[in-house]
Amino acid sequence: MNAHMLSTRLAQIASFVPEQARLADIGSDHAYLPVYLASNGKIDYAIAGEIAQGPLQAATSQIKKYGFTHKIIPRLADGLAAIQVEDQIDTIIIAGMGGLLTKRILTEGQSEGFLSNKERLILQPNNHEQLLRHWLATNHYQIYDEKIIEDHGKIYEIIVALPKKEIDYTLKELYFGPVLMEKKSAVxxxxxxxxxxxxxxxxxxxxxxxxxxxxxxxxxxxxxxxxxxxxx
Missing domain, CATH: 4.10.860 (DNA Excision Repair, Uvrb; Chain A)
Incomplete structure (x- = not known):
């Protein structure tokens, strides 16, 4: 699978995944991202998490089509419950969901022990970006990169965060995005x-x-x- 098969939004999200990542893609949407990343040798292992059988079957078909059943595991679960300790996940993507749902997934994942607060988080909420930034700051994640893009007439924000003990953001930075307000791109x-x-x-x-x-x-x-x- 090449980059031309990904939307602008998914391609930008993919660019934030580090080399040799062990990835959990929550709400994987046909497993497009993990299949693309595996095709390009960027990830070592991935979980494609889905909450319903229909999307899970679509992800499974996509994984089989490209021959990555040894590297990408489709798993039926609610949110971060798709992650097991032995997966050794170090990167989590939650993209294409509402900000409130994304926050719930993170909060429940943390309280239930699926989120260890050591993972890189790549978040692309469809709304309520400020709410997510507040959650990250409260839970000791530093927003070290952000991107705002336009794809098919819609504007999306991507937030990339890593754990850090000392976090100090102003309310204004959490409102606009500390990185985005510095770059002030055209979008x-x-x-x-x-x-x-x-x-x-x-x-x-x-x-x-x-x-x-x-x-x-x-x-x-x-x-x-x-x-x-x-x-x-």
Missing amino acids: FQKKWQKILQTKQKVLMNLKNAQYPPEDKIGKIKKEIIWIKEVLE
Whole structure:
């Protein structure tokens, strides 16, 4: 399998996987990522975790098609329960899910002992990116790289984190992404220009309400100031 068979989103996620990784791809979506990585000799071993039989069968077929049944193991499980101690997983991908679901998977995986807090995390939530960054900071993960991309008209953020004892992020860094707000790519600016316009409209509507909610107005005003500062 070559890179042309991956979407822009999946190709970018794949680029963050280290050489000789032992990978757990949670919600593997036909096992495209682990098969691509195995085809290119980048990973030593992978688990393709799925929560339902249909997706599991699709992943199994893909793995067999490319001849990687010795290297990629499809496994039916909820979230990080797909990981077993003997797998010696060092890299976890959770991509293409909502931020709330991703947070639940991480939280449950940690409490149930499937997440050892030693793994590299490669996360691509479809929303609630700030929520995930807060979880990472609270659980002693450093966000050492991030990427924002546009794929088929949709904007995605990819967050790469490694364990670190001392973490010190500002609320503003967790809001925008500490790496993303430094790079200020064209896609980043496009995303936040659109959000700024939306928040300005919401603020106007709240101010014109019969009983303006002062707390909410104050929060949105603060966010608007942040966005304008970052876009300068």
